[in-house]
Amino acid sequence: MRGPEAGPPQATEKRQRAERRGHFAEYLAAAWLMAKGYRVLAMRYRTKRGEIDLIIRKGDLVAFVEVKARRHEGAALDAVSYGAQHRIRAASEVWLSRRRDGGRLSYRYDVVAVLPGRLPRHFPDAF
Template sequence: MKAERPDTRKLKALKRGHIAEYRAALCLMLKGYRIVAMRYRTRLGEIDIIARRGDLVACVEVKARVSLEDAVFAVTDTAQRRIRAASDLWLSRQGDFHRLSVRYDIVAVTPWRWPRHLPDAF
């Protein structure tokens, strides 16, 4: 009996997503952000990147799409709610949460372009 081969399309999409997240993290670091967490998972949801610059915490959703518009529209209301819920949980675990301000950003990663950072996207 042969073992089933993993779906290569899913593996390629996963790899493409991880590469996009690393490109987005590099973009943010060059803008002066410190990457606090990548792929932060909770029972409530997942945040692709948590970045910090001073007292500002940016919860970043990374989308690899063909165009900027496709990337922005790919962040649905449901995804936004899950990211906000996960960020609330992350913030509650920080010792200095009372002085932090939170912002929700999108980084759109498109082919052959530098990642586009959209601060305060939702």
């Protein structure tokens, strides 16, 4: 039996499909970034303050990456709202504070757009 907060079955199925699509996009983005020479340090890093889809590193540079699966690049970039940026920045502060070398690392915030029928598009320093 479903609880009252679960919503109609169609909404739950739609949400589950979107979640699966998002996870698949994150794996594609991670593979693409590894091919570009980055190391994936974490996927779906969660804190009370926010979540980061991917944390990647190349040398002393760490990038906190938001992955968006959309039909167009512009839609992917537009989908990273100010609120989402704030939550990602807050979560990154937690991650950095938990690392011994956190104060010595350079970091930035990237977006990867996963588009149908195309290779992922990496936007370094997107926000």
